[in-house]
Amino acid sequence: MAEALLRVDGLEKHFGGIVATDGVTLEVAPGEIHALIGPNGAGKTTLIAQLSGSLAPDAGRILFGGADITAMPQHGRVRAGLARSYQITSIFRRFSVRDNLSLAVQARSGSSLAFWRPVAAETALAEEAGRIAAQVGLGDRLDAAAGSLAHAEQRCLEVGLALATNARLLLLDEPMAGMGPDESQRMIGLIERLRATVSVLLVEHDMDAVFRLADRISVLVNGAIVATGTPAEIRADADVRRAYLGDEVPT
Amino acid sequence: MRRALTVGVLLLAIAFPLAMQAIDQTYYVTMASRILVYALAATSLNLILGYGGMISFGHAAFVGAGAYTASIMIAEGMPSAWIGWPLAMAVPALLALAIGAISLRTRGVYFIMITLAFAQMIYYLTVSMKAYGGDEGLTLTQRATLGFGLDLKDDATFYYVVLAILVAALFLVSRLVNARFGRVVQAIRENESRMEAIGYPTLRYKLIAFVLAGALGGLAGALLANQNSYVNPGILHWTESGKLMIMVILGGVGHLYGGVFGAIGLLGLEEVLANHKFAWLAALYPDYQQHSLLGVGVAMLAVVLYAPQGIAGLFRRGKDG
Ligand SMILES: Nc1ncnc2c1ncn2[C@@H]1O[C@H](COP(=O)(O)OP(=O)(O)OP(=O)(O)O)[C@@H](O)[C@H]1O
Ligand SMILES: [Mg+2]
Numbered sequence A: 001m002a003e004a005l006l007r008v009d010g011l012e013k014h015f016g017g018i019v020a021t022d023g024v025t026l027e028v029a030p031g032e033i034h035a036l037i038g039p040n041g042a043g044k045t046t047l048i049a050q051l052s053g054s055l056a057p058d059a060g061r062i063l064f065g066g067a068d069i070t071a072m073p074q075h076g077r078v079r080a081g082l083a084r085s086y087q088i089t090s091i092f093r094r095f096s097v098r099d100n101l102s103l104a105v106q107a108r109s110g111s112s113l114a115f116w117r118p119v120a121a122e123t124a125l126a127e128e129a130g131r132i133a134a135q136v137g138l139g140d141r142l143d144a145a146a147g148s149l150a151h152a153e154q155r156c157l158e159v160g161l162a163l164a165t166n167a168r169l170l171l172l173d174e175p176m177a178g179m180g181p182d183e184s185q186r187m188i189g190l191i192e193r194l195r196a197t198v199s200v201l202l203v204e205h206d207m208d209a210v211f212r213l214a215d216r217i218s219v220l221v222n223g224a225i226v227a228t229g230t231p232a233e234i235r236a237d238a239d240v241r242r243a244y245l246g247d248e249v250p251t
Numbered sequence B: 001m002r003r004a005l006t007v008g009v010l011l012l013a014i015a016f017p018l019a020m021q022a023i024d025q026t027y028y029v030t031m032a033s034r035i036l037v038y039a040l041a042a043t044s045l046n047l048i049l050g051y052g053g054m055i056s057f058g059h060a061a062f063v064g065a066g067a068y069t070a071s072i073m074i075a076e077g078m079p080s081a082w083i084g085w086p087l088a089m090a091v092p093a094l095l096a097l098a099i100g101a102i103s104l105r106t107r108g109v110y111f112i113m114i115t116l117a118f119a120q121m122i123y124y125l126t127v128s129m130k131a132y133g134g135d136e137g138l139t140l141t142q143r144a145t146l147g148f149g150l151d152l153k154d155d156a157t158f159y160y161v162v163l164a165i166l167v168a169a170l171f172l173v174s175r176l177v178n179a180r181f182g183r184v185v186q187a188i189r190e191n192e193s194r195m196e197a198i199g200y201p202t203l204r205y206k207l208i209a210f211v212l213a214g215a216l217g218g219l220a221g222a223l224l225a226n227q228n229s230y231v232n233p234g235i236l237h238w239t240e241s242g243k244l245m246i247m248v249i250l251g252g253v254g255h256l257y258g259g260v261f262g263a264i265g266l267l268g269l270e271e272v273l274a275n276h277k278f279a280w281l282a283a284l285y286p287d288y289q290q291h292s293l294l295g296v297g298v299a300m301l302a303v304v305l306y307a308p309q310g311i312a313g314l315f316r317r318g319k320d321g
Helices: A044-052 A074-080 A097-108 A123-135 A151-163 A181-194 A207-213 A231-236 A238-248 B002-022 B027-051 B059-075 B081-103 B108-127 B155-178 B180-190 B192-197 B202-228 B238-251 B258-275 B279-284 B288-306 B310-320
Strands: A006-015 A018-028 A033-037 A059-064 A082-084 A169-173 A199-203 A216-221 A224-229
Touching: A006 A044, A018 A033, A018 A044, A018 A059, A018 A224, A033 A044, A033 A207, A044 A082, A044 A169, A044 A199, A074 A082, A074 B192, A097 A123, A097 A151, A097 B180, A123 A151, A151 A169, A151 A181, A151 B192, A181 A199, A181 A207, A199 A207, A207 A231, A216 A231, A224 A231, A224 A238, B002 B027, B002 B155, B027 B059, B027 B155, B027 B180, B027 B202, B027 B238, B027 B258, B059 B081, B059 B108, B059 B202, B059 B238, B081 B108, B081 B202, B108 B238, B155 B180, B155 B202, B180 B192, B180 B202, B192 B202, B238 B258, B238 B288, B238 B310, B258 B288, B258 B310
Parallel strands: A033 A199, A033 A216, A082 A169, A169 A199
Antiparallel strands: A006 A018, A006 A059, A216 A224
16 A cells, blocks of 8 residues: 555544543545544544644654654645645635635745735736636635625635645545535535545535545544544444444435 | 825925924924824834734834934944944844744733833833933934934934935835735734644744834834934833824724824824813813823724724725725
């Protein structure tokens, strides 16, 4: 098997008495869409925060592309190709859609220590922003203030910001949260198309999406991974059914 | 349209000392210089407070450090502004680097308190500088020298020098906030954690803005010391930091001309309340001249309630609709 793109080894995180991450060991292969599912409060977001670098783990190691990034700051991980999106939308509400995305493009193209030249004159940034906007279905909303977008559009921008970093691995925290069925279908289509270019660690409650997209699924319960396998294996796992899936599993 | 307005105001500013000389009211030239110096100081604070969202309550420390540096250079027999003023920017810049590196790691009210604490430390440092007057302050035997036949003792000359520096600073700030760096700083104000998440080392950018603001504030301090021919620790007192914050909020947080409007508004208001007796105000509140700060407080309240974007916001509203 090819070397894992992301390897998480014995990761632990405690909040006071709560064990939010309990010895998590996990691998994401290059090109893989790896779903992470689990009940509310299982520790999925907390795990994403540690992988992306905004939260320091108490113990364990994170390897990305073979390099130990456990102590690397968040912005460094983004440069290395690891970017996240948020379950609770986190965008630049007073900036236009174009400026939101072009800001993310700017971060990876040249120095931002430019004090003189108007950034609005940089057509390359705006063009790239436009391309990403089209990719996430916001091609006709470029001039709208991000805060004025409809909820589903904001969710698309949320993913677009992560996408715009040109990451090799995207950590998507419930991209379909709060979306209607049609909007979810569009998001599923978007992630499906990403498969060719990036790897994805996908946290999602929408089981339809998970079972359609995932190459492998890991199940997180009370901070610990209780099962990892192909969708077929997870579907058949009696423990997983009891712990989490219940009747939600599509057959 | 906007450009025409800017040029028009600039022409008026240039004509102002001539007009005052013509009607023999040169007192107002001195006062206008003072307002322009404060406009520069408030503009430098607006860079971090307005554009960067960093609520620094210690900006007077940088203004004061610049004022002391410029004064000490003169006291030590090196009056050239070409050496003294760059140094009066470099020293506060270094201070800002040290203070920012520590305080910018904190958030919210902690940041406000820690910048205040550092500023007070520097205030007490100047009080203890016995060689330069301690709490008595330092009287300058002369003003800085500029060469080119310019004499800063001449009130009109001083006014024009300050005006030129302010215009240059405003031009610089207007370029900066629309360049890559400025957009990053404003985006950090908007959503710092997301900036980290798309790959920006946010602390670095905040620190650079903080240092730039310190340097510009220091230059304002150098001008202030020259205008007064005197400097004392009072210039670093926390009330001075508060005054600059009031100017920024009054004038327009994150507006290019916010600092200018705020300085005109606040110093103008102080001047009017202190020197003119309004019968209707006296009838309402006989002691109002002893409590001009109260008037400022009421004006602040009005701004917060009716013009949260400050004076600059009133202009903008007029323009948009
Ligand atoms: N900063 C924090 N301080 C204390 N406890 C926290 C903190 N963040 C998360 N927790 C706790 O850690 C546990 C895991 O939370 P987390 O948000 O990671 O769950 P999740 O799997 O993402 O849930 P959901 O599906 O609802 O998004 C919860 O019990 C939560 O209350
Ligand atoms: Mg979550």
